[in-house]
Amino acid sequence: ALANGLDAIRITTTQEIVLPDLTKDKLGAVRLWLKSVEIPEVGDAGPDFDLVGCLGTSACPIGVTNAAGLVPELAELKNAGGLKIRASGCHNACSQHHVADIGLHGVTRLVNGKPMPHYQIHLGGDFSSPGGLALEGPTVPARKVPAALTHVLAAWNDARASGETIRAWAERLGEKGLNDLILPAATNIDEAANFFDWGESGAFSGPATGKGDCAAPQVANDHLADLALDALERMDRALLAGLWSLALHEAERAIVLAARRRLELDKRTKSKNPALPIIDRLRGAFKYRPILVEALEQLESARQIALVTGEAQTYRTAIADWLEQIESAEPLTSSKENVDAAELEQRVAAL
Template sequence: VQHMPRKFKVSVSGCETDCGASGIHDLGLIATEKNGQKGFIVNGGGGTGGIPIAAVRLLDFVVEENVPAVLESLIRLHQRYSNRINRNAARIKFLIKRFGEEKFRTLFEEEFERMRILPQRPWTPLDWRDPDESPEPVSPGGVVSQHDGRSAVVVNPSLGLFTSEQMEALADIAEQNGAEEFRITRDQNFIFMGLPRDAAEAVKKAVRALGFGVEERPGDVANVIACPGTTTCRIGITNSQNFGHELASLALDYEAKPEVSLMISGCQNGCGLHHVADFGFRGMGKKIDGRNAPHYQIYVGGNPRNLGDIGLSGPIVVARYAPEALNILMREYAENRKEGESVRQWSEQLGKQGLSDVLAQVLEKATADTENIYLDWGEREVYEPPAPAKSECAATFAVDDLLMDLADDSLIGFDRALFGEQSEEGRIFGHEGIYYAARRLLVRQGDVREDLSHDEILHTVRGSYADNPQVLAALDKVIEAENTAANGGGNGALGSFREALAVWIDTAADLMEKPFEKSLFDASALEDSSGSVMDMIRNQQRGA
């Protein structure tokens, strides 16, 4: 997994409340029970960022022993199909966009059936229990009774911010009151875990004295999440943290929905999860009368626990008037929603134009002579968008390192198949190993094309290494062994194929370690026969 096209995020929820927000992760597991057996619901392919896509249901139920096969299946699809040229499009969610939900689900199911019959590492059984309550619509807050007889206390630092002195004080409180664990959460809170029941009140009092909130009832502590924005992030566009502080009072004691969620991201990457909030805000820069001004696009009705509930994108408002816009939206929802209607249902009834109509008086204020319109929240200087910067999406990528790992993985997969007496799977892994080792040899000569078929790759290798008897002999032997195994040669033939594959992979690896001969470099593969690359090579040949 060191050379996956890009990151792979996993969430695990211990019950169907789905506090882990499986809908926005590459892989989301939700603990459940079916016909008296414990296991997991499997969702996959979710993600936010510039193009938010909700996860799809991959399996309604899987036993815990098959979780490694689930993970391996998705990672293999990621390795096989995700984009290695444009890392902005190199997440599992783009495979869903590329293939469609049904095709992607089929690809997963086929891969899962392959992996499920192969040997996996020994599985340590999980600890399960029978719940005595139904799943809740939101994560619990305040003092929570643990199922083991102890207590937990959820602490709400505003936007997850705290000083080093406060952190030390929190650690002291945990130790003094017998807490077993001290955790942070995905929604920027702390949790004291494993407290004696009689210690909960003392912990509440102590953390409130530090200035942190502890919920007594839903809505008496603001549920606001914000990324750092321009305070520390090199790709931040707006000061999302200062904006979050401005919104906090609006989230208190909101009778229409006490647990209302407000989430803010300082750019399109969505680290503040604005796509899945009741009311979300995405920072951006726009010009008014030729001058840059901070803005927010509003999203309404998101929910990370309901698959498909990505917030409806609404109007773009000037940052200075975004709190007013939120106040209007919350008032409209409270006054005009139908009985039992969620924020999402209400926003879907309005639609994009309806949301714009509701906010018309705010949108009309965006004129060049408006006071403070060019200032971001908490800033004294006139707003200027940050200089362009690369995020982790644009990290460099080593092609040969990937091919080396994939070739080795094919050999390991072959061994797993042989151990599990899965002959056909072994031949498939062997076929892949031949391909990856051959591609390494072409990369050595500057040929990084990815559109060549298996046969074209081998044909090109033969031509490129016609004067290297070691390469040709290893290639001939592995192809002969593959053909023999495919024609019913039995377990002995499979063993010979495996050994020939190992020799072929080692031959490629050995050659890759040797000093490169510039005369063998295929400049045409770079379409640069007279450009800077060839000039560099010629200068090196001359000793320049």
């Protein structure tokens, strides 16, 4: 690009390349360069619809299906002129499938006890103002998606009213109508070929468990921190209004949301025994961090004082300290993660 006199290249969210500040005298050389690296220009032969897919399992460690392998198959669709079609390898929506005319996101389904790649179909999303999320349609095996969308596009072109959008058409059909239209394309589901994803030579093994390239994990953790602070603020407002029960509810919510953030950052799980009080459940979940167990003991002590005396400031301060300790806790090192279980139990019991 630099050799052809380009100072910048920009990639859009729809996987297009923009060459800013391109002067007319450089246009011919740049077009030759684009052809040499097989990058088509707008208007070149290709699909007459807007098709975008994420990389899926071809590159992303948390992808479920190989969306990049599916996209070339979708490029052969007919009767899709002007539509936006988006394919994501998982629910995190890197291709923005939820606001496309036709969206797909990869999921796993068990067939005869074995994992099979599937796609959830979405219809009628719109990212323009005021916009709207797509309607959820049925889930079909990945290998059946091109046939299923062929049915959808043929039916939409044949049966839609003049000027009717694909969303209005889908709403008119309703859930049963969409299922009746799409699911016949997904017959013979247990065929051997259906256990192989598009673009893959090996049998499908199910969703990945690694850390992905999208922002979802970081966003989720930050969101939990924000929700915990919001709950603490709502506790303050409830106390000012004299709403004692609501204040206690928001206090517990702040404690739990902050705890969830720390557990997810530490790649741990919280206790799932609903019969135990929340402090007891968290005490068990955080037994690998004695400092946080001690903070939980202080929380419970402050809570009991608040319940007996009706004075909540000590409890509120303990919750704020809890949120601060959750935020400032050092990341686990391999040595900390591998502390002998018996020794850890003794340390916790001594608190």
